[in-house]
Amino acid sequence: MAKTQHLDSTEELKSKKSKSERTAERLYEISIDQFLRRGFDQTTMRDLAQAAELSPGAFYYHFPSKEAVIQRFYEQTFAQFAEAAREAMSAHERFEARYMGLLEARLSTFRSSRELLIVLSRTAVDPRSTLSPFGPDQKEIREATIDLMRECIDGSDLSAHAKLRPYLPELLWMYMMGLIFYWVFDTSPEQKQTRELIRLLTPQIIRLIRFSRIPLTGRVLQPLFQVLQLVIPEPLALRQDSNKSTSRE
Amino acid sequence: MAKTQHLDSTEELKSKKSKSERTAERLYEISIDQFLRRGFDQTTMRDLAQAAELSPGAFYYHFPSKEAVIQRFYEQTFAQFAEAAREAMSAHERFEARYMGLLEARLSTFRSSRELLIVLSRTAVDPRSTLSPFGPDQKEIREATIDLMRECIDGSDLSAHAKLRPYLPELLWMYMMGLIFYWVFDTSPEQKQTRELIRLLTPQIIRLIRFSRIPLTGRVLQPLFQVLQLVIPEPLALRQDSNKSTSRE
DNA sequence: GGCATAATTTAAACACGTTCAAAATAAGTC
DNA sequence: GACTTATTTTGAACGTGTTTAAATTATGCC
Numbered sequence: 001m002a003k004t005q006h007l008d009s010t011e012e013l014k015s016k017k018s019k020s021e022r023t024a025e026r027l028y029e030i031s032i033d034q035f036l037r038r039g040f041d042q043t044t045m046r047d048l049a050q051a052a053e054l055s056p057g058a059f060y061y062h063f064p065s066k067e068a069v070i071q072r073f074y075e076q077t078f079a080q081f082a083e084a085a086r087e088a089m090s091a092h093e094r095f096e097a098r099y100m101g102l103l104e105a106r107l108s109t110f111r112s113s114r115e116l117l118i119v120l121s122r123t124a125v126d127p128r129s130t131l132s133p134f135g136p137d138q139k140e141i142r143e144a145t146i147d148l149m150r151e152c153i154d155g156s157d158l159s160a161h162a163k164l165r166p167y168l169p170e171l172l173w174m175y176m177m178g179l180i181f182y183w184v185f186d187t188s189p190e191q192k193q194t195r196e197l198i199r200l201l202t203p204q205i206i207r208l209i210r211f212s213r214i215p216l217t218g219r220v221l222q223p224l225f226q227v228l229q230l231v232i233p234e235p236l237a238l239r240q241d242s243n244k245s246t247s248r249e
Numbered sequence: 250m251a252k253t254q255h256l257d258s259t260e261e262l263k264s265k266k267s268k269s270e271r272t273a274e275r276l277y278e279i280s281i282d283q284f285l286r287r288g289f290d291q292t293t294m295r296d297l298a299q300a301a302e303l304s305p306g307a308f309y310y311h312f313p314s315k316e317a318v319i320q321r322f323y324e325q326t327f328a329q330f331a332e333a334a335r336e337a338m339s340a341h342e343r344f345e346a347r348y349m350g351l352l353e354a355r356l357s358t359f360r361s362s363r364e365l366l367i368v369l370s371r372t373a374v375d376p377r378s379t380l381s382p383f384g385p386d387q388k389e390i391r392e393a394t395i396d397l398m399r400e401c402i403d404g405s406d407l408s409a410h411a412k413l414r415p416y417l418p419e420l421l422w423m424y425m426m427g428l429i430f431y432w433v434f435d436t437s438p439e440q441k442q443t444r445e446l447i448r449l450l451t452p453q454i455i456r457l458i459r460f461s462r463i464p465l466t467g468r469v470l471q472p473l474f475q476v477l478q479l480v481i482p483e484p485l486a487l488r489q490d491s492n493k494s495t496s497r498e
Numbered sequence: 499g500g501c502a503t504a505a506t507t508t509a510a511a512c513a514c515g516t517t518c519a520a521a522a523t524a525a526g527t528c
Numbered sequence: 529g530a531c532t533t534a535t536t537t538t539g540a541a542c543g544t545g546t547t548t549a550a551a552t553t554a555t556g557c558c
Contacts, residue, residue, distance in 0.1 A: 122371065294544080294546080305508095
């Protein structure tokens with residue numbers, strides 16, 4: 001964000017990336033490689049600097065902190081996830097299949113780096129941390145993910161009570177976040193327990209959403225709507241400027 | 250744990266506490282005082298040692314880490330909470346009133362030290378951390394808390410499906426843990442938002458529990474019971490040795 | 499009371515993430 | 529091409545939680 005880059009030199013059009021960006025990219029790759037090989041806590045900044053044949057100080061010129069590398073990783077895998085999710089969703093119209101595909105896409109793009117997510121989780125719980133999915137620093141990724149939930153709903157056969165509908169993207173997002181959290185700390189072999197949990201619980205959640213249309217449940221639903229309004233005061237769907245990718249040159 | 254203490258000297262019967270325990274107690278009090286005054290991160294071990302007129306090394310003789318002080322604090326307030334909860338519960342028979350009293354007791358015994366809980370939460374999310382409420386190190390407090398939930402149910406008018414009943418203490422405990430978590434990071438003035446959330450959501454949760462007895466909901470409940478069995482494979486109520494305080498001399 | 503052993507304390511060091519003033523290098527300008 | 533400016537790198541330091549070998553003090557025993 002806020003990178004003042006003038007695309008007027010021919011070299012930049014060719015290589016597309018400044019020297020600084022290339023160095024940052026190199027540092028990132030070396031770091032992730034080391035983290036996966038030796039663990040996040042076990043890898044020191046001096047290790048990273050040495051592996052990159054650089055001084056620790058230079059590292060801090062390109063990254064504000066050790067954890068910021070994980071932040072970049074998080075952004076990176078999000079792109080993969082979004083792509084995989086969209087492909088999975090394009091194959092189905094039934095909401096259950098679409099959403100299950102989305103969840104599967106999320107876990108499989110995380111699979112190879114569960115340990116990094118543990119590190120992320122540790123700091124991410126504090127909403128004041130820059131790594132928190134709920135904080136302002138992650139707004140972009142968060143809203144993009146919530147928008148992915150909207151896509152998942154929009155192309156599907158899912159029906160729900162009109163009052164519930166605007167909250168659905170956020171709710172599905174929260175459900176996914178909870179599952180990721182469960183998965184990260186799931187010690188069962190290959191995290192089969194989370195798989196089983198998803199298989200059992202998700203259809204019931206969806207069933208409840210569909211049930212919301214039945215009028216007689218009104219007396220139960222009324223207070224739950226109040227809860228939704230309290231916890232999600234401004235759902236993305238009800239925002240003014242919900243313009244998507246209108247990049248103006 | 251595993252403190253080899255021989256109660257055969259008259260002095261120990263009188264003072265009840267060894268020198269080591271008294272020093273630890275003093276360090277604890279000084280530390281909490283400093284933490285509340287200056288914040289956990291802002292207080293260094295050298296500060297604590299200086300305030301206690303001791304060396305940093307001595308501190309580590311009595312506490313394994315800086316965070317271990319918070320662990321002790323957590324144990325301490327649990328006792329206060331249990332007492333306050335029991336008193337609140339003794340005044341009512343209706344489950345809703347009893348449980349609300351319990352929740353109120355938990356939050357009010359934490360109120361004066363919300364910032365310490367933020368620190369606790371940060372490390373507590375990782376189940377491998379000693380501070381995690383889900384890990385083996387916290388087993389004692391956790392099970393005592395779950396047992397408090399059982400007390401809350403036992404003396405009340407709450408009815409539920411027979412298959413659900415053994416899971417209720419754990420479920421109520423999890424609900425409370427979630428609320429505490431929400432409360433800790435609730436930035437609304439005096440955490441009124443959490444208060445409101447509790448007021449709105451809790452009655453609905455209880456209503457759902459009561460509804461579980463209605464047979465026609467079986468088709469929804471069946472998969473949910475499977476989820477419960479998966480997430481809570483060994484509820485406290487179904488353990489063999491659920492003997493409570495049978496201290497044998 | 500003297501002595502072996504254990505408990506407690508010390509002060510210096512360690513290892514870590516991070517910062518910073520200064521040096522080195524690259525880019526831009528006339 | 530020389531000069532200025534911006535970018536990048538360095539390496540030594542800082543401040544932190546924690547460890548440790550050694551010194552000190554208390555305890556138990558005959």
